[in-house]
Amino acid sequence: MTQDELKRQVGQAAVEYVLAHTGAGVVLGVGTGSTVNCFIDAMAPHRDRFQGAVSSSLASTQRLEHHGFTVIDPNAVTSVPVYVDGADEIDPRGNMVKGGGGALTREKILASLADVFVCIADASKRVPVLGGFPLPIEVVPMARALIERRVRALGGMPTLRANPDGTAFVTDNGHQILDVRGLTVGDPLAFEQQVNAWPGVLTMGVFALQRADMGLFATATGIETVRFG
Numbered sequence: 001m002t003q004d005e006l007k008r009q010v011g012q013a014a015v016e017y018v019l020a021h022t023g024a025g026v027v028l029g030v031g032t033g034s035t036v037n038c039f040i041d042a043m044a045p046h047r048d049r050f051q052g053a054v055s056s057s058l059a060s061t062q063r064l065e066h067h068g069f070t071v072i073d074p075n076a077v078t079s080v081p082v083y084v085d086g087a088d089e090i091d092p093r094g095n096m097v098k099g100g101g102g103a104l105t106r107e108k109i110l111a112s113l114a115d116v117f118v119c120i121a122d123a124s125k126r127v128p129v130l131g132g133f134p135l136p137i138e139v140v141p142m143a144r145a146l147i148e149r150r151v152r153a154l155g156g157m158p159t160l161r162a163n164p165d166g167t168a169f170v171t172d173n174g175h176q177i178l179d180v181r182g183l184t185v186g187d188p189l190a191f192e193q194q195v196n197a198w199p200g201v202l203t204m205g206v207f208a209l210q211r212a213d214m215g216l217f218a219t220a221t222g223i224e225t226v227r228f229g
């Protein structure tokens, strides 16, 4: 089975989970990425069942609107029953690295509005310890060099994320992203809190405070459902 087929399979599994665990008229929390795109596409026939969706990126907003969903400002919402999003890595406790698509700040905001965070991924994203995937940190541009020095002091190797044409990648919030290689994240919660405290860091890509409550993982033999304690 190809990776695209696995993504479609887990997108469909997330639709079934959401339909089984939410009532009509709720607001759906929607993340970002190629796996979430499969979820959005599979959910499209059910759009009228929802009041609307809150979205973690301009890309997901466009896709939701293309399918006829009403996209709601998160400021108008006090909570969502479920937030569905992908991950770049997820450990056995549901801690994740996210932000490969650059949407980490809005993703963390929506995750913190959610009663249940459902992570959808192909099973290759499951790792014993976070840190293999370059860790994204969204930074205010004037603090980039300061944060690079702090990352290097911890033993990390930061790279400024670039677009294919070589220009600096700019997030939906107008900031830049440092991708940090070479750090093993032994204590995700402590590491998230440490880096969050650096002036100029908008969001770092470890999701320990907002870890997943459950995971739906696509394997060659079907969907594996994991509930994190």
Ligand SMILES: O=C(CO)[C@H](O)[C@H](O)COP(=O)(O)O
Pocket (backbone or CB within 6 Å): 031, 032, 033, 034, 035, 036, 085, 086, 087, 088, 097, 098, 099, 100, 101, 102, 103, 104, 107
């Ligand atoms: O955090 C994210 C975007 O900021 C994505 O959830 C993560 O990068 C996984 O994406 P994909 O489903 O394309 O592998």
